[in-house]
Amino acid sequence: MTAANVVSGQALIDAERRRQVQTLGYTPAHDRLFNTGGELLAAARVYATPAADRVMHQPRKLVPPTPVGWPWGWIAWKPKTELDDLVRAGALFQAEADRLLSLRRRAAAEVCLEGRERCAEQIDRLTATAGAP
Numbered sequence: 001m002t003a004a005n006v007v008s009g010q011a012l013i014d015a016e017r018r019r020q021v022q023t024l025g026y027t028p029a030h031d032r033l034f035n036t037g038g039e040l041l042a043a044a045r046v047y048a049t050p051a052a053d054r055v056m057h058q059p060r061k062l063v064p065p066t067p068v069g070w071p072w073g074w075i076a077w078k079p080k081t082e083l084d085d086l087v088r089a090g091a092l093f094q095a096e097a098d099r100l101l102s103l104r105r106r107a108a109a110e111v112c113l114e115g116r117e118r119c120a121e122q123i124d125r126l127t128a129t130a131g132a133p
Helices: 009-022 028-034 039-048 082-102 106-131
Strands: none
Touching (some): 009 082, 009 106, 039 082, 039 106, 082 106
């Protein structure tokens, strides 16, 4: 990977958020209706946590384990690579910020936007390291 074809963390997060809205239908209106208890923020934090640091639990024997703090059922837990998880985390932070901004809760949205920025910075470090000779 050369410096010319490295995509920024912000661009990767923006693309994932667009996919969530356009392909999955997770619009701000959807999120205002179905994610009112901090689920988006909780999911963002879990995906932003390095895999080695996640504490897993298995509430029922026949159900795969999920991380402590995961807000939804096990079927929604889809970890991938560190990079992919950070991109998802950033998009979830953005989704929560969008939801909060639509409710005129700017101060709370700023916290989510800071989380998004931290994810983008980590992504940039990862991609810079991956592209290093």
